[in-house]
Amino acid sequence: MNEQDIIKVFSYIATSARGCIDEPKIYGPFRLVEIMSKLFWLLKSNNLIANDKLSRIIDKIDEKKYVCVKDEKKFIGLLDEVIDDLFELVD
Amino acid sequence: MNSIIDVIMKRRSIRNYQQEDIPKDLLLELVKAATWAPSGSNIQPWYFIIVNDKKVLNKIISFSPGLLGNPPNVIVICSDKKKAFKKGGKLGRDELSLMDISMAAENLMLLATEKGLGTCAVKSFNGKTIQKILELPDYVSPDLIISIGYPMKEAKPPKRRIVEEVSFENKWGGII
Numbered sequence: 001m002n003e004q005d006i007i008k009v010f011s012y013i014a015t016s017a018r019g020c021i022d023e024p025k026i027y028g029p030f031r032l033v034e035i036m037s038k039l040f041w042l043l044k045s046n047n048l049i050a051n052d053k054l055s056r057i058i059d060k061i062d063e064k065k066y067v068c069v070k071d072e073k074k075f076i077g078l079l080d081e082v083i084d085d086l087f088e089l090v091d
Numbered sequence: 092m093n094s095i096i097d098v099i100m101k102r103r104s105i106r107n108y109q110q111e112d113i114p115k116d117l118l119l120e121l122v123k124a125a126t127w128a129p130s131g132s133n134i135q136p137w138y139f140i141i142v143n144d145k146k147v148l149n150k151i152i153s154f155s156p157g158l159l160g161n162p163p164n165v166i167v168i169c170s171d172k173k174k175a176f177k178k179g180g181k182l183g184r185d186e187l188s189l190m191d192i193s194m195a196a197e198n199l200m201l202l203a204t205e206k207g208l209g210t211c212a213v214k215s216f217n218g219k220t221i222q223k224i225l226e227l228p229d230y231v232s233p234d235l236i237i238s239i240g241y242p243m244k245e246a247k248p249p250k251r252r253i254v255e256e257v258s259f260e261n262k263w264g265g266i267i
Contacts, residue, residue, distance in 0.1 A: 011153040015217045019156055023215060031156055066106060070249045 001046040009038060029079060030068045033061050057085045098205050103248065105209030106160040108240035112143060113164045117206065118239070122166065124202040125195035131187030136175040137195050140167040140225050140233075150224050155236060157215025162238035166199065167221065168192045173230040192234050199237060209242035 016031040040058045043049040061082060068075040093101075122139045130136075142148050142165045151165065152158050158165065170192050176184040200210040213236040221233040259265040 008149070008153045012156060015154045015220070016156040018217060019215050027156075027215065034156070034159075 001042060001048065005042055009035070009042065012038065026068050026072060026075070029075070030065060033065055033079070033082070037061050037065075051089070053085070053089055057082055057089075060085075093205055095201075098201050100248075102200055102204040103209065103242075103246035104211040105238070105240070105242045105246060106211055107243040108160050108162045108209065108238070109243055110161070110163055111241055113208065113239055113241075115141065115143065117208075118143075118164060118166065120206075121199045121202050121239070125168070125199040128191065128194040128198045130191045130194075132179050132183060134175055134178045134183055134187065134191065136170040136172070136183075136188045137192050138169040138171060138231060140169060140227075142167060142225075147224065151216070151221060151236070154220040154224070155213060155216035157213040158236060158238055159211070160238070160243070162211075163240045164238075166237045166239060167225060167233050168196055168199075168235045168237065169225075169227060169231050169233050171231050189234060196235050196237060203239060207241065208239055209246075211238045212236075213238060 013035060016035070020028045020031065037058055040049065040054070044055070061078070064074075064078045067078065118141050122141070125137070125139060126135070142151060143163075148162075148165060151167075152161075170188040172184050172188065175188040179187050196212055200212065203210045216233070216236055218233055221227075221236075222229070222231075225233065227233060255267060258267055260267050
């Protein structure tokens with residue numbers, strides 16, 4: 001992982017923040033879980049993280065995140081599930 | 092050859108791409124289809140920036156939260172606001188130009204579908220930054236980014252509102 005990788009993530013976050021002012025409300029939560037996925041894969045590709053349970057949570061996010069524009073209730077369900085899953089991992 | 096309705100119903104917004112680059116000739120064919128879209132007052136305010144340089148593409152992706160699934164190529168559809176205003180006035184600049192590039196984008200995406208490509212029309216990007224990355228003049232606005240590539244997998248169709256729900260006969264509420 002180098003400085004450029006971090007700058008790109010920051011660019012994505014700042015652009016998302018600006019976009020969320022005018023964009024549909026549901027895009028905000030979507031961008032946040034998208035950032036989770038981006039950070040995870042960045043850390044994983046640099047061998048800085050190796051937690052199978054966390055990996056499964058991210059896989060779940062990547063598989064189901066696009067439901068946000070099709071079925072908001074299902075997306076909220078996904079977020080609730082992810083929070084429950086993460087709760088099990090926090091010391 | 093597919094009928095037009097088959098292609099229309101087959102098109103999906105793709106957000107997961109294979110990394111195979113699309114040949115420039117094919118991308119130019121898509122642009123040609125786009126340029127045959129209707130245009131208010133025949134202004135044709137559009138410009139199409141084909142992005143196939145990975146460095147430029149990665150910069151665009153960094154400032155385009157809506158550009159998902161690592162597309163190998165994008166086409167940025169821009170409108171020349173000066174040209175649109177000169178011939179079309181305020182209506183041309185503020186409304187017709189956006190309608191024109193939207194219709195052009197649909198042509199492009201439908202031909203892409205027929206060629207087995209996936210696309211997604213993206214509006215979630217920072218326009219000022221995209222303008223800087225592509226070195227656009229200040230009167231040329233980046234209005235829509237189309238991601239293009241071979242889809243990783245087939246996408247399921249989202250629910251559509253049925254014809255009877257969205258159409259009326261002769262007046263608002265007129266039962267078909």
